[in-house]
Amino acid sequence: MKYSYEYPRAALTVDCVVFGLDEDDLQVLLIQRDLPPFEGDWALPGGFVRLEETLDEAALRELSEETGLKNVYLEQLYSVGTVNRDPRERVVTVAYYALVNLTDHRVQAATDARNAAWFAVDDVPSLAFDHDQILKMAHERLRGKVRYQPIGFELLPPKFTLRQIQHLYEVILDRQLDKRNFRKKILSMGILVELDEVETDVAHRAARLYQFDRRKYKRLTKQGFHFEI
Template sequence: MPYTYEYPRPALTVDCVIFGLDDQTTLKVMLIRRSLPPFQGQWALPGGFVHLQESLDEAAQRELQEETGMTDVFLEQLYTFGAPGRDPRDRVVSVAYYALVNLAEHPVQAATDASDAAWFPMDALPPLAFDHAEIVQRAIARLKGKVRYEPIGFELLPQKFTLSQLQKLYETILGQLLDKRNFRKKILKMGLLTELDETQANVPHRAARLYQFDEQAYLALRERGFNFEI
């Protein structure tokens, strides 16, 4: 016989804040339009209830795939939200995650309880269901902090990128201009980029050299005590 608890138990959900960078100039968040109550027709973060036989990470990955069609993306646990009344259906605790994706490589598609899915600029988000506006703000703060000391920003770039694109990524996320000479000197000195024998194609200006992030080099350096810092 299953054990019967003396006290009621809250339901458990996961919610995902998915960040994407549009041409390295606009930080965007992917939202879904709910097709079911509560908040039917309103925009919300992708998410849903955790199944009994799955871990939190598995639930977050499943919800991402079911509601947006996304798979194999950077995904990290963010924070737990459990204020009473945050969900009008029941006592619900949500474990939030944030994801970083390259927009060109991860088109979105609405599914399950979502009637639509779309990218919105961070500074022009519509009203959000539940407490999702608070979750988004928490995710932005985490991204701005972590991008300075871990190379997670490369998840937002195409596989091959220019140094200008890389600098613009950091300027967009941090909301501040960086000195071009100092930025390039610092990032190249780290030894984390592989310079390719390729340049940009089909651009209206002089084609710039392309680079790739060397994840194996980063992991090896980290084992030896290397600290990434922008």
């Protein structure tokens, strides 16, 4: 108890909603709590903010420590300051959401010291604290933002097929999209690079691989281009 202040202070934490994309589902990465309160319950990865780090740095550090994830796309979501959201004392949390490429990161979560696991977003157990609400908010934000910002690519491997990206939008927006119209639209934006490669190990005609061209996207954005699906 070495740190004293004239007025009482809330504790400050960060929590991360990490999304990944399966062949079938949108998934979220959870950790199982090994301490009270909510011991044994599943929760969002997160923890206390240190004095010498920014909020973003805290979120990245906690993600790395608790799940092994690094170099993820991270964006601040919302800060929650409900008075009794933590039964111990006043805790204000800054929530983030992260998008990762599941095929690269699937293993790491399981090998971490703490118990971490992916859950389909539509099949998540009841979570510790108010993490259900934070997850819901993150899911809504993703659904909204994916339509007018090219963040969907963060959920795919660097090289992907048009089918994969269409599937991504179908899963996140929860509706079917027309194949021809989708291809026309995404290709006409001019932000994808067509590679001289095709997918492998498929039991049918192999699809062409593409890459998202960030430089070109930025250039177009400066010229008034607006991404939209």
